[in-house]
Amino acid sequence: MSLAKFNREIAEIRADRVRGASELARRCLSILAEAARALPAKDAATLRERLLHLAAELAKTRPSMAPVQNLLHRWREESSIDAGTDLAAARQLAAARATALIVASRRAVADCATHAARLLGAGRTIMTHSLSSTVLEVCRLLESDGLRAIITESRPLEEGRQLAERLSTWGVPTVYITDAQMGLFVARADAVLVGADSVLADGAVLNKAGTYLLALAARERGIPFYVCCESFKRCGTDASSPKLEEMASSELGVPNWPGVTVRNIYFDITPAALVSAWIDETGVRWPDVER
Amino acid sequence: MSLAKFNREIAEIRADRVRGASELARRCLSILAEAARALPAKDAATLRERLLHLAAELAKTRPSMAPVQNLLHRWREESSIDAGTDLAAARQLAAARATALIVASRRAVADCATHAARLLGAGRTIMTHSLSSTVLEVCRLLESDGLRAIITESRPLEEGRQLAERLSTWGVPTVYITDAQMGLFVARADAVLVGADSVLADGAVLNKAGTYLLALAARERGIPFYVCCESFKRCGTDASSPKLEEMASSELGVPNWPGVTVRNIYFDITPAALVSAWIDETGVRWPDVER
Numbered sequence: 001m002s003l004a005k006f007n008r009e010i011a012e013i014r015a016d017r018v019r020g021a022s023e024l025a026r027r028c029l030s031i032l033a034e035a036a037r038a039l040p041a042k043d044a045a046t047l048r049e050r051l052l053h054l055a056a057e058l059a060k061t062r063p064s065m066a067p068v069q070n071l072l073h074r075w076r077e078e079s080s081i082d083a084g085t086d087l088a089a090a091r092q093l094a095a096a097r098a099t100a101l102i103v104a105s106r107r108a109v110a111d112c113a114t115h116a117a118r119l120l121g122a123g124r125t126i127m128t129h130s131l132s133s134t135v136l137e138v139c140r141l142l143e144s145d146g147l148r149a150i151i152t153e154s155r156p157l158e159e160g161r162q163l164a165e166r167l168s169t170w171g172v173p174t175v176y177i178t179d180a181q182m183g184l185f186v187a188r189a190d191a192v193l194v195g196a197d198s199v200l201a202d203g204a205v206l207n208k209a210g211t212y213l214l215a216l217a218a219r220e221r222g223i224p225f226y227v228c229c230e231s232f233k234r235c236g237t238d239a240s241s242p243k244l245e246e247m248a249s250s251e252l253g254v255p256n257w258p259g260v261t262v263r264n265i266y267f268d269i270t271p272a273a274l275v276s277a278w279i280d281e282t283g284v285r286w287p288d289v290e291r
Numbered sequence: 292m293s294l295a296k297f298n299r300e301i302a303e304i305r306a307d308r309v310r311g312a313s314e315l316a317r318r319c320l321s322i323l324a325e326a327a328r329a330l331p332a333k334d335a336a337t338l339r340e341r342l343l344h345l346a347a348e349l350a351k352t353r354p355s356m357a358p359v360q361n362l363l364h365r366w367r368e369e370s371s372i373d374a375g376t377d378l379a380a381a382r383q384l385a386a387a388r389a390t391a392l393i394v395a396s397r398r399a400v401a402d403c404a405t406h407a408a409r410l411l412g413a414g415r416t417i418m419t420h421s422l423s424s425t426v427l428e429v430c431r432l433l434e435s436d437g438l439r440a441i442i443t444e445s446r447p448l449e450e451g452r453q454l455a456e457r458l459s460t461w462g463v464p465t466v467y468i469t470d471a472q473m474g475l476f477v478a479r480a481d482a483v484l485v486g487a488d489s490v491l492a493d494g495a496v497l498n499k500a501g502t503y504l505l506a507l508a509a510r511e512r513g514i515p516f517y518v519c520c521e522s523f524k525r526c527g528t529d530a531s532s533p534k535l536e537e538m539a540s541s542e543l544g545v546p547n548w549p550g551v552t553v554r555n556i557y558f559d560i561t562p563a564a565l566v567s568a569w570i571d572e573t574g575v576r577w578p579d580v581e582r
Binding site: 153154156158161167173176177178179181184209210254257258259261263264 | 420444445446447449452455456458459462463464465466467468469470471472473474475476499500501503504507508511535543545548549550551552553554555556559
């Protein structure tokens with residue numbers, strides 16, 4: 001496998017608007033595993049250098065996504081290759097660590113969803129925004145338990161369409177609305193449940209733009225606002241104000257009016273004070289514990 | 292002119308998704324003026340009956356829009372035709388009253404905009420949602436005064452595009468965002484300024500869906516939230532909870548997924564507590580006076 005191919009894959013991850021943060025983090029690990037096995041290297045030291053370079057490039061692709069940072073960091077910590085190691089053994093170690101983290105990430109998502117499903121219980125209407133693979137898993141767990149859903153289109157790319165399609169397949173009665181109607185519909189839900197791209201050190205939640213508006217409306221109408229994501233999404237305490245990724249303005253599909261700047265910031269930050277509870281693979285964390 | 296033509300015009304007003312409440316109210320009056328001049332009638336009593344029937348039909352077209360109700364009500368009050376009146380004089384009176392109300396409505400909008408422009412002052416960044424002809428007039432008044440604007444696309448029909456085009460023509464530096472990004476951008480504005488389709492008796496504001504979310508975000512970030520509309524938009528004290536018009540779900544442009552209900556409610560209600568001030572043709576009304 002050539003470096004050119006890895007560069008293509010890095011570019012793909014950078015441009016990906018469909019997959020969530022956890023999935024992209026696992027994709028990074030899977031690229032590292034492949035690189036560990038296949039990158040040309042004359043000895044363990046060269047392999048180590050090349051893999052660290054690749055990991056650094058991967059980390060730069062999605063600065064707003066904590067799991068990408070966290071899982072790559074964990075991989076670096078657990079895969080330190082001694083210069084004296086045999087090349088084959090070094091390849092084996094680095095690849096195995098990446099694979100183990102992929103498994104851990106998948107298990108964390110599944111455990112998260114189990115805790116969230118238990119917290120919500122049967123016969124509930126949940127409202128969500130954007131498409132989170134964790135929230136999707138919660139819906140799958142509750143689909144035969146009388147779940148109902150209120151979902152948003154989630155401009156500009158309308159990930160809500162994929163969610164609507166999946167919920168339709170599962171037979172979950174679903175209401176599909178524009179993002180602007182969130183304030184009209186939140187009071188019809190028993191709870192809001194969103195995923196997260198990152199959870200900051202103070203419990204604030206970085207998620208698809210619009211999440212903050214939904215959280216404000218939920219608080220105003222007395223509806224609990226739950227955030228469900230595995231702990232790989234938590235940023236370290238040293239995280240300063242995070243960079244919010246901005247995507248191509250062409251995604252809004254409007255003409256180029258002179259003097260008009262089209263903005264397309266993908267994420268917003270919901271302060272911890274608006275979060276009723278955080279759910280991760282270890283269980284439910286209520287604010288008293290959190291703050 | 293035939294009744295069939297009036298029925299077509301009534302249908303057009305019912306289906307209109309482009310013009311605002313004031314403009315549609317004036318359109319109703321202009322239809323009445325035309326009907327007063329041209330509807331076949333053997334005497335004043337018949338004309339009166341036909342015009343009242345037409346006015347009632349027009350009032351039913353847009354139940355969420357107070358100016359449609361208010362201006363038609365004013366017209367009925369001011370155009371009472373005595374059965375003994377000469378037919379030509381009756382036609383003249385009814386048409387003249389409609390025309391006078393059109394002029395009064397236009398003047399009220401212009402006066403409103405003048406008060407709002409004075410309140411905002413020079414060199415400000417205003418944020419708005421949807422397209423209000425009154426807000427547009429405020430922008431026109433302030434365009435050479437260093438005005439900057441942050442505007443939303445306003446799904447599903449994206450009236451924000453028309454506003455962007457106009458602001459571009461006037462050379463007003465403008466930021467154009469998805470509705471979901473309102474929470475990200477509101478703190479960059481000096482004030483939020485929206486129009487209204489109706490203002491309820493308690494000061495709550497019925498406006499394009501999403502306005503409530505913007506008001507919540509404005510309060511959270513300490514940005515004043517001004518509502519600018521002429522007093523013809525105020526509902527009487529007897530107004531119970533207003534009907535929120537729902538339009539065709541096809542406007543969202545999504546497939547027909549089994550089990551998924553696509554909702555397209557056009558308006559939401561922003562409680563008076565979220566409004567910093569109401570501006571009408573008489574001036575600025577602050578909450579202490581209002582509540």
